[in-house]
Amino acid sequence: MNTKKEKPLHSLFAGATAGAIEAFVTYPTEFVKTRSQFEGKRESPIAIIKDTLKTKGVKGLYSGCTALMAGNSLKAGVRFVSYDHFKGMLADSQGKVSTPRSLLAGLGAGMMEAIFAVTPSETIKTKLIDDAKRPNPQYRGLIHGSVQIVKQEGLKGIYRGLFPVMMRQGANSAVRFTTYVTLKQAIQTRMRTGQNMPTSVTFGIGAVAGLVTVYTTMPLDVIKTRMQSLTARQQYRNSFHCTYRIFTEEGILRFWTGTTPRLVRLMLSGGIVFTVYENIIAVIGARSPDK
Template identity: 80%
Template sequence: MSSKKEKPLHSLVAGATAGAIEAFVTYPTEFVKTRSQFGGKKEGPLTIVRNTLKVQGVKGLYSGCSALVVGNSIKAGVRFVSYDYFKSGLADSEGKVSPARSLLAGLGAGVMESIFAVTPSETIKTKLIDDAKRPNPQYRGLVHGTVQIVKQEGIFGIYRGLFPVMMRQGANSAVRFTTYTTLKQAVQSRARPGQSLPTSVTFGIGAIAGLVTVYTTMPLDVIKTRMQSLEARAQYRNSFHCAYRIFTEEGLFRFWTGTTPRLARLVLSGGIVFTIYEKMIILIGGRDV
């Protein structure tokens, strides 16, 4: 992010727009990643895509998409507003943020987004994807699925897996923003004062941030998916029990199941989100000079 301060409302609008576009563009990779992390027979990404297209067609790759688009839009808005707020409070007199302080600001942003947006949308999305692979799906879409989940499990049904989501999002935002901010400040230090970075450079820095994020937070993502599946209540007492069972019954490398599709998504996600965010902020004049 820039050392200049973004206005909260504009940061929210730019972040929400970037999040919605990114979620729709990259959703098939999220679908494949989520399907590969469920228990049972292990399937490779290409097998999942082939079987889904054969049975459900292209729309099958977008099962649960609306939940993620809505949730991702809110999530990105909350993430950028929260990060800008924490970052401005931790910046030095010149507006620069050290890697350690950026890590702290990102952690705070991740916790905020997990509570207000990610957990409900991820839980609903995961259950819709899990349900879609059944012979007779019980959910007819986002609204019907949400109503049924709340009716069957109560309001806490859409907050299942809150702890692993908070851990994952906190780690995600901390690693992603720290990597992005550090790389951007390094590149800007070599540029002329006041010069904007080219779109290709912004996209590349965001993509690298996504790459680093994937490998460092993948185990938390797997635990999150398992805790939000339809069978979670019958199989796991809590997140630690879930992690223990995965490790003892399926092995250490199971924690990195779904890395390839998640890597594809977060590399694209990092590039798309940061690029669109920066362009939107400039377009709507949301940055204080």
């Protein structure tokens, strides 16, 4: 794999824009996935959508969306800048990055985004969604909710679930980037020299990368959601205790609750993010797409 580094500001801008667009387009699937993972009665994705539309309207499917858009924008920017940086560090003397090193670069990028972007935004988003299903929600939106969470729990409150988020994001980025670049490289070797990869192919590769990511990291996502819920402090001592309780009380299949909506989101997400990123990078003059 070629290690041509993008300019950090180009990577940040392209990644942040791609992340914000992806978050808005796919948010209803994230809402349904998160709702289905809370403790209590199991609800199907269709039942959650019907209930939300009936009680809250279409706006209800976007509860917590602003938090995720802001966090996703920052997350994607940090992810691409970090991945490019680690990829450059791990390149060999010929400027190539092996699959194991690509995995390591993705893991590092995931850890960075978990610390600087994902944990705060995911915690706030999860609490807003959990609160929205109550008869009398206490949070009036992103700003009010964030202020109240910090008032009630301190800064520690918005960093609840940091460990499972770091594990999930590290695994997400490692699997997603490695799958993407491996498939991309395999396709490019079959193309004529100098031929650009079609946008539809880029989208398809990104979607496959999203599919692989979902099934390999789903348990970490469920644990993350539980640790960031409004009742987490009363239910679980830490991530390991949460894992133990889910396994012993609800069964191993509970770790894959919310797979369908997350699968839809990450397949769309992978396609949208990589396609938007590649095209923005081309437009701002960093390089030609997929060249």
